[in-house]
Amino acid sequence: MLPKILLTMAAFAANSLLCRLALKGMHMDAVSFSALRLISGAVALLLFLRLSGIPKKPEFNGLNAALLALYVFAFSLAYLSLTTAAGALLLFGTVQCVMTGWGLMRGERLTWLKSVGMLGAMAGLALLLLPGAGHPSGGAALLMMISGAAWAAYCITGKKVQNAAAATAGNFTLAVPMALVALVLSGVPIHADAAGLLLAVTSGALMSGGAYLLWYSILPRLSPTTASTLQLSVPCLAALGGLIFMGETLDTRMLVAIALTLSGIGLVIAADRRGRGFTP
Numbered sequence: 001m002l003p004k005i006l007l008t009m010a011a012f013a014a015n016s017l018l019c020r021l022a023l024k025g026m027h028m029d030a031v032s033f034s035a036l037r038l039i040s041g042a043v044a045l046l047l048f049l050r051l052s053g054i055p056k057k058p059e060f061n062g063l064n065a066a067l068l069a070l071y072v073f074a075f076s077l078a079y080l081s082l083t084t085a086a087g088a089l090l091l092f093g094t095v096q097c098v099m100t101g102w103g104l105m106r107g108e109r110l111t112w113l114k115s116v117g118m119l120g121a122m123a124g125l126a127l128l129l130l131p132g133a134g135h136p137s138g139g140a141a142l143l144m145m146i147s148g149a150a151w152a153a154y155c156i157t158g159k160k161v162q163n164a165a166a167a168t169a170g171n172f173t174l175a176v177p178m179a180l181v182a183l184v185l186s187g188v189p190i191h192a193d194a195a196g197l198l199l200a201v202t203s204g205a206l207m208s209g210g211a212y213l214l215w216y217s218i219l220p221r222l223s224p225t226t227a228s229t230l231q232l233s234v235p236c237l238a239a240l241g242g243l244i245f246m247g248e249t250l251d252t253r254m255l256v257a258i259a260l261t262l263s264g265i266g267l268v269i270a271a272d273r274r275g276r277g278f279t280p
Helices: 001-026 030-051 063-078 084-105 112-134 140-160 166-187 194-220 224-230 231-247 251-274
Strands: none
Touching: 001 030, 001 063, 001 194, 001 231, 030 063, 030 166, 030 194, 063 084, 063 140, 063 166, 063 231, 084 112, 084 140, 084 224, 112 224, 112 231, 112 251, 140 194, 140 224, 166 194, 224 251, 231 251
């Protein structure tokens, strides 16, 4: 299962890079990007169900679809005013708090090894992001925290699904009318060039639809704490992606932060293996 986890986290990081490229490069407005991301994800997943030979129809869940739409729209809108560092810190910090709190409420044991791993991962993330976080506006910060809470809830409900492909396809399909309503009600003039359309479709079909399907298939075998801590690797991977694809610098502080975060994640995985909460 470890290769699937690595692929999923890489896709999440790539999704972040695609969104940054589209919005910061003024290739597409945030509302249209979010709507097309959900639409293209739904089309890709429905085609997957039809062509893969899986004898399942989409499973529709209004709550999960609403959580997905809320996460996608709040994420894009927040990044109009937030720096990448501040946004990632707020998003994944919120996910960590919500999912860890849920796990503890459900009786999950927080062993010393898992505690050390979580603290190490969060310390690495803070070292990576806090120096450049700046002072985000209250509205944008609230939007990103709402996005993080919605994603955390989406992950928690994902542990209960019986068929990852059918559930993910249903969630994206049901989120499409919500996206269209949001697009109309926003009143924002649609702006998109060819590059923006390509980035949004790639983000929706591959890095969202495909990656979320894979993530839903993994979630039932992960504890909430492990699932949330694993996602702390995404900002680290995004930083590496920025270095390779966007010409961003990678200094010693960033390398140390990445090492701390990934080491902490490794300890959490090791703790779950000891407790039989993780199946490789």
